[in-house]
Amino acid sequence: MIIRSNTKQAIDQYQEKCPFCLNVLNQPILTYIDCDKQPDLKYEAICGHLLHSRCPHCGSQIPLSQSLTYEDKLNHTILYFEPDDQKRSSLNKTLQKKISERKIRFKKTFYRILKRREDFYEKSRILDCSLDDRLIELMKIYIVQFFSIERNQNVSSIRFQLQKDRPVFLLDINEAKGIFGFSTEDYDLLKNAVKTLEQMDPALCSEHLLHVDSQWAVETFPKVQFLLMDPSKSSDLETDNLDELCISPDGYPYGA
């Protein structure tokens, strides 16, 4: 149960039982973060420590399941972490309506709705690097395909990470961990393809999408890949036909 406190706008009183010792936690928790003004909390998000609490009774680390709004004004982006399905669906509707009415489009603010805390942490890292999360998701697909096709290795998970403040991709490959370097050159190449696709098919590739995740990237990747293979063809293509034209990748991936 969350009880709204009258004293501080962005802090709610949180009453939940510790799953380990069953004592009641009665701690104030944040529901809004302005990461420019609260760099310590931004750092906790980047490190994946945010959205956890320590039980004052037994000391256990407890993952919190509250909603969190995370605003990065520098990068004109607001992340909504919303684990509750019903609230997430309603938030989705509200924001879609605003976007369609062009109320927020002109403010140049981008919104992302996130269900899983790991996705939230990853987005906060991408924002910290002032990178475009659409391009990062597409790069992840490229890397996964590279390992599958060129090396016959299965990547079971891939995450954007920071290693000594440098962007990298952290991979689980055949039950081992690996690091794949981030290439600015490849990122810029992909940026142009995405820009073209956005003009051709804004519903698929707009930077105002509310959900930019691996599912989106899997659907979008073949179309972007086609543009990368032959950018000169992009101007006279019909987006509806792209699916048929795209075949499995045989080119060299980013970072290869």
Ligand SMILES: [Zn+2]
């Ligand atoms: Zn406890």
